[in-house]
Amino acid sequence: MSPLEPFGTRLRHAMDERGPLCVGIDPHASLLAEWGLNDDVTGLERFSRTVVEAVADRVAVLKPQSAFFERFGSRGVAVLERTVREARAAGALVVMDAKRGDIGSTMAAYAESFLHKDAPLFSDALTVSPYLGYGSLKPAVELARDNGAGLFVLALTSNPEGAEVQHALRPDGRSVGATVLAHLAAENAGQRPLGSFGAVVGATLGDLSSYDLDINGPLLAPGIGAQGASAADLPAVFGGAVRNVVPNVSRGVLRHGPDIAALRESARRFADEIRAAVGSG
Template sequence: MTAHPSPDHHPSTGPSGPQTFSGEPFGARLRRAMDERGPLCVGIDPHASLLTEWGLNDDVAGLERFSRTVVEAVADRVAVLKPQSAFFERFGSRGIAVLETVVAQARQAGALVVTDAKRGDIGSTMAAYAEAFLHKDAPLFSDALTVSPYLGYGSLRPAVELARESGAGLFVLALTSNPEGGEVQHAVRGDGRSVGATVLAHLAAENAGEEPLGSFGAVVGATLGDLSAYDLAINGPLLAPGIGAQGATPADLPRVFGPAVRNVVPNVSRGVLRHGPGVAALRAAAERFAEEIRAAVAAV
């Protein structure tokens, strides 16, 4: 695959047809995509084991074939694609070149792209990370980026400001599905509020007054069970990993997210990807998950 120039110079095919990216806020674009295509996010996670399962070599050529196949199969029909940057970075500059093309081609096909890089730092370093993924002229410009607030929520300010300027969004780690996350996220501050609840409150403030949906979302695991103790009404999207291989199902979503379920973007990675390398089988798997998620949300 040959890397495309900046997406700013390429028309993209949106949920309703061809369109040129205009800086419309991510939250508005995401709400429209979820309403028209269904609220499914498919992860692009080219694990070495998945490459092997697909009969591909664990090298750049295998990475390229895997990623191109996923984009071909689902980018024109799902709301969101989420490439995991680490699986591209491990191949060095050639892997990053593949990621650049995946991002550009997925957006050109109409999917919104959330680059899962979980960046988190301070000052000029955080600003540089933001420029890499959120500046409209950057080769890796994405519709949204995952970030970590655990150097203090205020450390994310450069990313928040550039996302607003570029019409992009953020997904901030709040209540993650990994068991280790609880020792930080459930820790209680001096004011009696947990760290995770504090992150959610910051995001609600970022999204205040935004319609139809704010652009600053939280990552909240679908495997966490009853979250009624947390205020998930942040007027922003909730990226929910854990559907499929991690054990959660679409039917669990209303129980976990309650009234906020309409703003949930469930992420499925291996549950779809294991059906490759056939394009038709990948599409069928994604469509099954999308229908199950629609049905679960509609039942609320």
């Protein structure tokens, strides 16, 4: 498949072929310790390569959390570059979880770091924050579109603090979160089979029927597993948009490492449960 095909097209194909599961790569110190690894660059590299070896050839999406690599400085970023490269070579789409958000030339530079096809950290999609105004994301939107990449924009996050911003009402009576969703729907208008500009929407939020989640784009849904949501909850939370949900599971899979067979079995089980729930939705 051409890397210049739009991210939404490639994601739809990957979800249909491999099941709609995103596995996080979150090498925080406590998880490295659980794996019997040191909290250093060597442990970071062993952890990341094990996850890639275990599941990159069988799940739709891998989502490295950039912060857990950046904390080791340039050597950690080098591990992140290899992780992205090897995961994509094995057939997984990579969503870089960096939650970048700024204005003007700074936002453009962040976009160049992750969304330009020649960048060492080029990823299939990037998480971004719109809370300097959705228009501040324009450089990332344009570069993603030019390079066949995508964005996942924070819209309705599951952390309690998010509500004070995302549920706030604008003068027109619409919430900030709903406004972000409307912008994404406009970006994706007319795109088939799926637009490339998605939203981050927590799977733990319960009934979201008051929001229009039908943005013709993917919905990255953290919260499955350790955070308390289950695959069976997805239809009630996402309603008619459930087929476009990309549920993210991190600790629920990663806690089974470093045993590769156990990691694979856990990912397979989550993918099967999610596929069944989406089918029933």
